Amino acid sequence: MYDIIVVGGGPAGLSAAITARQRGKSVAVVTNDASGSGLYRAGQVRNYPGLPDISGADLLDKLREHAESMGASVINERVLAIAPADGAVGVSRATDVSRAAAVILAIGAAQSSVFPGEAEFLGRGVSYCATCDGMFFRGKRVCVVMRAPDAESEAEYLESIGCEVVRLSPRDMTINGARTVESVTADGETVRCAGVFILRRTIAPASLAAGVELRGGHIGTDEAMRASLPGVFAAGDCAGPPYQIAKAAGQGQIAALSAAGYIDGGGGL
Ligand SMILES: Cc1cc2nc3c(=O)[nH]c(=O)nc-3n(C[C@H](O)[C@H](O)[C@H](O)COP(=O)(O)OP(=O)(O)OC[C@H]3O[C@@H](n4cnc5c(N)ncnc54)[C@H](O)[C@@H]3O)c2cc1C
Structure with missing residues (x-):
């Protein structure tokens, strides 16, 4: 049982993990490896404040190192489903099911379209x-x-x-x-x-988190990055445009502050 599980280890998820650790929460980031982020393919990033010339792969490495140095556990595995239950949120992967008081979805611009019949027959073949x-x-x-x-x-x-x-x-x-x-x-x-x-590599948000409200194919959130399911937050590309690193990192931070507030009984930010 963790305080917070972050799904996705791109800029949004790792930024969320750093802030959640600063708030004293136990954190696991469950993610595909770094090459699962589109940013991994960016030869040069020129618009991330303070790091004027860095490759996407190096930036991802630095973010992961930073999150781990703060005490976040990074688990390289795909998350198959999340579901709120009994005041917590269950996170299923192939080898295990973990529980957390709150979950932050930072899955990037995961594909929102599915094959015809996929949602209808999920769990029935x-x-x-x-x-x-x-x-x-x-x-x-x-x-x-x-x-x-x-x-x-x-x-x-x-x-x-x-x-x-x-x-x-x-x-x-x-x-x-x-x-x-x-x-x-x-x-x-x-x-x-x-x-x-x-x-x-990725699972459409509606299949990953059954019942979560979508907005234009993205996970719908309010200004505190709360999604429509209890204890579930979202940040970064999966929460909508602009698809930029600085925005993803900023939303990750807001989601972590909101999740910490939710856990502490403050209802969010
Ligand atoms: C080639 C390229 C160049 C770019 N250059 C720039 C640039 O110069 N400046 C800029 O600001 N932006 C740039 N971007 C955009 C930037 O990369 C994204 O906006 C940013 O990476 C979004 O961060 P994120 O954390 O929301 O998602 P991502 O970085 O996509 O990270 C999401 C992570 O979650 C993982 N994941 C998804 N589903 C699951 C699951 N079910 N289980 C486990 N893990 C999962 C993914 O595999 C991925 O590792 C570029 C994008 C590309 C493709």
């Missing part, structure tokens, strides 16, 4: 995690959508437990079925299957 759900499909044919660095190892895991695996890298895909998944149509070709594992 659609899964984001082979390790979590693979056993339900033992002896059956499943499709694996290969859009994350760990997709091949997840596909191999499914084969090792006795699934027949069809690997797909579709441009378009529709998931078909009645009560549960019966087939997918990928780039015009229909493949019968009992399940489909969609393995992307």
Whole structure:
């Protein structure tokens, strides 16, 4: 149990972690590795105050070092779902479920569009995690959508437990079925299957945090970066434009102050 779990280790999430530690809160940042941030590809950043000439990768390294030096734990893993429960927020990843008094979503400009049928069949044949759900499909044919660095190892895991695996890298895909998944149509070709594992680096906000209010595809927040679910805050690109590092870091700080206030019973900032 942490005071605050931050999902996403870009400028927004790491800035949030630094401020949350300054407020004396225990903090874990659960994130894909640094290359999951678009900033990693920026050869030169010229508009971040105080650091006039730094590469995106170096800036991410410095932010992580800073957060860790303040006592934040950084866990390199994908978060699959978050859900408020019993006055806390549960954070699910492939290997574990953790709980925190508050969660800050700093997932970047995560894709908000999903395949037709994906939301409808989530939990009824659609899964984001082979390790979590693979056993339900033992002896059956499943499709694996290969859009994350760990997709091949997840596909191999499914084969090792006795699934027949069809690997797909579709441009378009529709998931078909009645009560549960019966087939997918990928780039015009229909493949019968009992399940489909969609393995992307990021998960659309509506699937990651069921019931969270969206605004124009982003996570809707108020001025204190509170999202619509209790104990859940959002910051950075996932909370809307402008998509800039300084704005992401600033919103991360506001979200952390709000989360700390929420935990201390002050209701936010
Ligand atoms: C090529 C390029 C150059 C840029 N140059 C500049 C520039 O010069 N100046 C500027 O101000 N801005 C620049 N930007 C924009 C800037 O990178 C973003 O605005 C900024 O990184 C947003 O920070 P963030 O923390 O909100 O999101 P991100 O930096 O995207 O970080 C989000 C992190 O969360 C991870 N994540 C997402 N979902 C999950 C999940 N389910 N589980 C675990 N982890 C997850 C992601 O993989 C990523 O690591 C540039 C962007 C690009 C692509």
